[in-house]
Amino acid sequence: MTAPATGPRPGDGPPDSVRSVGGVRVVPVPEWDELVRRLGGLDTYTRAAYYGASALLEPPGTRPVLVHYRDSDGEVALALLLRPLADGAGWDAISAYGYGGPVARDEPRPASFGLALDAWARANGVVTTFLRLHPVLGNARLVPATAELVRLGTTVLWDVSPGRDLAGNLHPHHRRAARRADRAGVVVTVASRPQSLEPFRKLYELTMRRNEADPFFFFPEAYWEALLADDAVLEPVLVEGRLDGELISALLCFVHGPRLHYHLGGSDETARSLGASNRCFLAAAQWAQSRAMTGFHLGGGLGGRTDSPLQVFKQRFDPDGAPLPFHIAKIVHDERRYRELAGTASTAGFFPPWRRTS
The missing domain is CATH 3.40.630 (Aminopeptidase)
Structure with missing residues (x-):
């Protein structure tokens, strides 16, 4: 894909009206x-x-x-x-x-x-x-x-250090789900710096519609293009789970040094019943571990809540890991x-x- 025609590029400067002041x-x-x-x-x-x-x-x-x-x-x-x-x-x-x-x-x-x-x-x-x-x-x-500093909740940093048994350390629910996906024939691939994000985008938007997500989360085409235009810097990683050749679950992640960051994900109804998402997360973690990374940051729950189903889902990948505190700050x-x-x-x-x- 080509770079977006509008919007800032890394070589651009800040707005002309924004200037240095004092220190x-x-x-x-x-x-x-x-x-x-x-x-x-x-x-x-x-x-x-x-x-x-x-x-x-x-x-x-x-x-x-x-x-x-x-x-x-x-x-x-x-x-x-x-x-x-x-x-x-x-x-x-x-x-x-x-x-x-x-x-x-x-x-x-x-x-x-x-x-x-x-x-x-x-x-x-x-x-x-x-x-x-x-x-x-x-x-x-x-x-x-x-600033007004507010602690909202926690996020999950999955310890994927070399030598850890990632599958064996899963919460039993997640371990069973990943095995169910394997038995069903879900094939998971991991691609660094993918050539296209279009299939992922379609599945992601399907997921957002199913979840009645805020319009903000339906990202413009220029955003997806920008991620690939700067792929040498951002190092996107695409994890795809397919059943009989059809994409049913996928994750978009980024690499930085010793860490893999989970960014966005999508799945269809079939994936949810087969545990395909669980299997994709495990595959991403194993891929990171094979490259001597030490952490897979999964993020947190909706709105930072520690009791949200999404937070619980993420914590179960590394049940013994200590959650990281997540804060926001407001300044007038x-x-x-x-x-x-x-x-x-x-x-x-x-x-x-x-x-x-x-």
Whole structure:
């Protein structure tokens, strides 16, 4: 596939109207990944290429930006998507779909970082910032002191270190399901940097319709194209389960160093009765293990809830593993403008409230 005709590419700069202010520097995109790597936070979900693709899921005019702050104690980088406000007068900022937040090796003073980020945001018309923090990076401690930090739940990091008996350590339910898929003749393949995502996309959208998913989760064609256009950087992995040649279950994952990240999945009704999804996850984990990876991050439950069926499903792949805490952070940079847009000073519930779709 070719690169999308619209939307940001990794070589693009931030919006012309967004500038460095005081101690907060807007990082040129060609320097993005190297800075994040130097600070110890390079990951699929912190890369410039991933932010470029994720901008395509947000309102038209959304652009990625990486800001960098340094003081005498340390330095921090924060990747954001700037979404234009409906009236065209400013932005709200958000992490890319998945996980994000600040990265740092030597940490700056939280209060200083918060004040500097607020000053940068107000000067650039950024009213709010919403962060989905990265459980594997454990970066909740790095949010600025001005943030409202909320623990939502947990995510699952499956230990796939070499030598572990991945099938034997499954919860008995999952082990039986994977065996049922094998007996039924489900054939699972794993492909790194696939040539096409179209069959996966169709199955994924079928799953979203069955689950009555929010319209956000029906991603535009440009997003799928962007993932493959940057496949050398993002390293997508496609896991497919087929029965008599028909695709019935599939996973889309990303590789970064020692980790495999589960991103999206889909299955039809046949797969659900045969345990094909369980078998696909096991195959992905075994593939990662065979390449000396140590972790398969499965993510969490719907809305971060620890009691959701999805969370329970994921935890059963590594029942003895300790769940990772998952946090979000809410920051209001401009209180007057926030009250004007939200009709309230409260940050409770969906944030920012003007982005609620239902």
